Amino acid sequence: MAERFILSDQELIKGCVKGERASQEALYSRYCRKMMVICQRYAKSTLEAEDILQEGFIKVFAAIETFRGEAQLNTWITRIMINTALNHQRQKLYLLPMVDVANTNLHETEEVSLADFNLAELIAMIQSLPDGARVVFNLFAIEGYNHKEIAAMLDISEGTSKSQYSRAKSLLKSKLENVSVYGKFGEAKI
Amino acid sequence: MENSERQKFEENWKAAFQDAEQHPSERVWWSIDNALTQAEGGTMKQKIVFYKRLAAASVVLALVLAGSTTYFINQSQDKLTASAKQTENETQSQSKTATTDNRTTITENNNQTLPQSNTNGSVATTRSGLADAHDANLITTVTGSKAAFTMQKENDTENNNVFEKTLLVSDAALQWPGFGLDAYDPLDEYHDIDLNTKGKLREVTIVRKLPAMPASMMADSRRKKTDVKENLWAAVNASAGGFNSYTQSDQSARSFMMSSQSSSFNNLVSTSSQAKPTGNSYSVGINMGARLAPRWVLQGGVSYLNQTQGYTSNFAAVGFDNSAKAIVTEYTTARQSMLALTPTTPYEINSVNELVSVPVQAGYMLVNRKFGLQLNSGVATDMFVRNTLTDKSGQLDSFSESAGTDSPYNTFSWSALAGTEFSYKIGSQYRISVAPGLRYALTPMLKTSTDTTPVMWDMGFRFRYIFK
Numbered sequence: 001m002a003e004r005f006i007l008s009d010q011e012l013i014k015g016c017v018k019g020e021r022a023s024q025e026a027l028y029s030r031y032c033r034k035m036m037v038i039c040q041r042y043a044k045s046t047l048e049a050e051d052i053l054q055e056g057f058i059k060v061f062a063a064i065e066t067f068r069g070e071a072q073l074n075t076w077i078t079r080i081m082i083n084t085a086l087n088h089q090r091q092k093l094y095l096l097p098m099v100d101v102a103n104t105n106l107h108e109t110e111e112v113s114l115a116d117f118n119l120a121e122l123i124a125m126i127q128s129l130p131d132g133a134r135v136v137f138n139l140f141a142i143e144g145y146n147h148k149e150i151a152a153m154l155d156i157s158e159g160t161s162k163s164q165y166s167r168a169k170s171l172l173k174s175k176l177e178n179v180s181v182y183g184k185f186g187e188a189k190i
Numbered sequence: 191m192e193n194s195e196r197q198k199f200e201e202n203w204k205a206a207f208q209d210a211e212q213h214p215s216e217r218v219w220w221s222i223d224n225a226l227t228q229a230e231g232g233t234m235k236q237k238i239v240f241y242k243r244l245a246a247a248s249v250v251l252a253l254v255l256a257g258s259t260t261y262f263i264n265q266s267q268d269k270l271t272a273s274a275k276q277t278e279n280e281t282q283s284q285s286k287t288a289t290t291d292n293r294t295t296i297t298e299n300n301n302q303t304l305p306q307s308n309t310n311g312s313v314a315t316t317r318s319g320l321a322d323a324h325d326a327n328l329i330t331t332v333t334g335s336k337a338a339f340t341m342q343k344e345n346d347t348e349n350n351n352v353f354e355k356t357l358l359v360s361d362a363a364l365q366w367p368g369f370g371l372d373a374y375d376p377l378d379e380y381h382d383i384d385l386n387t388k389g390k391l392r393e394v395t396i397v398r399k400l401p402a403m404p405a406s407m408m409a410d411s412r413r414k415k416t417d418v419k420e421n422l423w424a425a426v427n428a429s430a431g432g433f434n435s436y437t438q439s440d441q442s443a444r445s446f447m448m449s450s451q452s453s454s455f456n457n458l459v460s461t462s463s464q465a466k467p468t469g470n471s472y473s474v475g476i477n478m479g480a481r482l483a484p485r486w487v488l489q490g491g492v493s494y495l496n497q498t499q500g501y502t503s504n505f506a507a508v509g510f511d512n513s514a515k516a517i518v519t520e521y522t523t524a525r526q527s528m529l530a531l532t533p534t535t536p537y538e539i540n541s542v543n544e545l546v547s548v549p550v551q552a553g554y555m556l557v558n559r560k561f562g563l564q565l566n567s568g569v570a571t572d573m574f575v576r577n578t579l580t581d582k583s584g585q586l587d588s589f590s591e592s593a594g595t596d597s598p599y600n601t602f603s604w605s606a607l608a609g610t611e612f613s614y615k616i617g618s619q620y621r622i623s624v625a626p627g628l629r630y631a632l633t634p635m636l637k638t639s640t641d642t643t644p645v646m647w648d649m650g651f652r653f654r655y656i657f658k
Binding site: 019025028032033036040049054058061114115122169173 | 199200202203204205206207209210211212213214215217218219221222223225226229230484
């Protein structure tokens with residue numbers, strides 16, 4: 001599905017507004033890979049990530065007329081993907097409400113470089129996190145939201161957001177250490 | 191320290207995913223494509239309704255045009271028949287007045303169409319003051335723009351028939367001033383019928399389903415389609431159709447007095463030429479077109495336009511070499527002082543107008559796929575080339591007029607154009623189309639008539655070559 005024509009975002013948007021399938025496909029081709037990574041970070045599995053990706057792009061095409069160009073198209077699509085992913089996760093979070101977890105002591109650890117890991121490994125680490133911790137970690141560490149905003153988005157308390165993040169961070173650090181120590185011998189389990 | 195470590199931790203993760211990309215599987219786009227297709231189902235329904243309405247409007251328009259044309263042709267034919275018989279009777283009256291002193295024929299002039307009959311005796315009366323001034327041998331003819339009536343003695347049975355027929359035409363004109371405003375509606379009695387359907391009405395949902403196809407193949411097929419965009423094209427076109435008379439129907443029977451011997455009323459002869467209500471036309475030409483916007487196009491070109499109209503005339507022009515040429519009233523009114531005329535028996539004339547037309551049209555593409563539907567509208571500058579009058583029997587010489595200051599025809603005239611174009615794309619670079627259209631004359635072609643604006647309708651055929 002390689003993109004065959006170099007069209008600007010504006011041209012693609014115009015085509016999508018008119019409902020031209022070629023433009024929609026070109027827009028999808030341009031952004032699907034980046035968005036797939038975002039979806040994978042929020043989802044528990046690749047299959048779930050693809051469901052989120054599909055739902056997200058359908059929303060993008062349905063709402064493309066409302067895109068005013070105030071933000072970059074990439075940012076706008078990313079926001080829709082995150083909202084779609086959160087809607088997916090909210091259903092789980094409703095069933096398994098997030099609660100404060102015991103503060104994990106962030107003991108001093110040896111710094112492990114993420115450059116030693118490939119993308120699939122990093123995604124697998126994040127996907128292995130509990131649902132609540134995974135969502136908060138994504139929003140706080142990667143998207144850059146603060147705990148107050150996360151609390152409002154997920155309808156949880158700020159303290160819950162902080163504790164979930166601490167848990168995610170602790171779990172990730174330990175996973176990173178395990179992989180870096182035992183990974184060489186192929187024994188590490190992410 | 192902890193704070194800085196946290197920041198570093200977050201930055202590392204953020205950087206790790208900064209430009210990360212991962213290919214989703216092909217099924218994602220298939221699912222999106224299917225979902226979008228199903229969502230288009232609603233839009234398709236609206237489009238179908240629109241096209242249904244468009245088709246219904248086209249049918250109604252065609253029916254109205256056909257009805258109007260039929261009514262117009264029938265009315266004109268009735269008038270022509272009545273006028274022909276009237277002329278015939280006038281000729282008979284002339285022979286009778288030459289031998290009978292007791293009979294007086296008085297006609298009404300100055301567009302007074304109300305007939306007045308004299309019930310007392312053998313003489314009809316008139317509003318014309320001229321009639322009283324002359325003796326019984328005087329014959330005047332009708333020159334009004336409307337149907338006029340010749341009133342003659344009631345005991346003249348032949349002429350009574352003419353009067354009755356002429357009156358019928360007049361009555362029809364008075365009774366139906368417009369096109370059937372008071373017309374009888376044959377469906378009137380059915381308007382109040384209650385249409386009750388037996389079954390229950392159900393809404394039909396039409397969903398367009400596309401065959402599942404790998405996205406890569408779909409991309410290829412789209413690529414083929416978009417290889418040649420229809421941005422610029424050249425076309426040859428030919429069309430044939432008809433037009434209503436350049437001479438208005440109520441002015442189609444023009445007549446005037448002509449005398450072979452000056453200062454002698456006895457030798458005055460009524461001459462006239464009558465145009466057939468409709469003529470035939472054809473055109474051939476080339477044009478170019480360019481797309482200005484996704485659905486807007488501009489087309490222009492040049493075409494040769496030939497219009498043929500029939501006349502009946504009972505006089506001829508005498509040339510310098512004493513040859514008799516076919517002629518009609520439009521010429522004589524413009525060049526009365528320059529032409530020597532001679533009466534003849536009625537004969538048929540073919541009048542052929544040749545023009546070069548330069549049309550410029552804007553088009554809106556309602557459908558732009560393999561099948562195309564386009565609405566066109568614009569103007570055309572028509573340059574008059576030549577008019578040729580030919581006696582159908584071949585007894586008289588042809589008379590030809592070209593454009594010029596002394597020509598009865600305007601060199602330039604303008605027409606409004608409107609039409610549709612139904613096209614079908616053949617291959618990637620050709621498109622054929624049929625194009626029914628209308629041409630309405632904005633300015634008259636004849637200098638002597640300022641209010642004649644004929645309508646021309648035709649069916650065109652176009653063959654378009656699309657440039658790469």
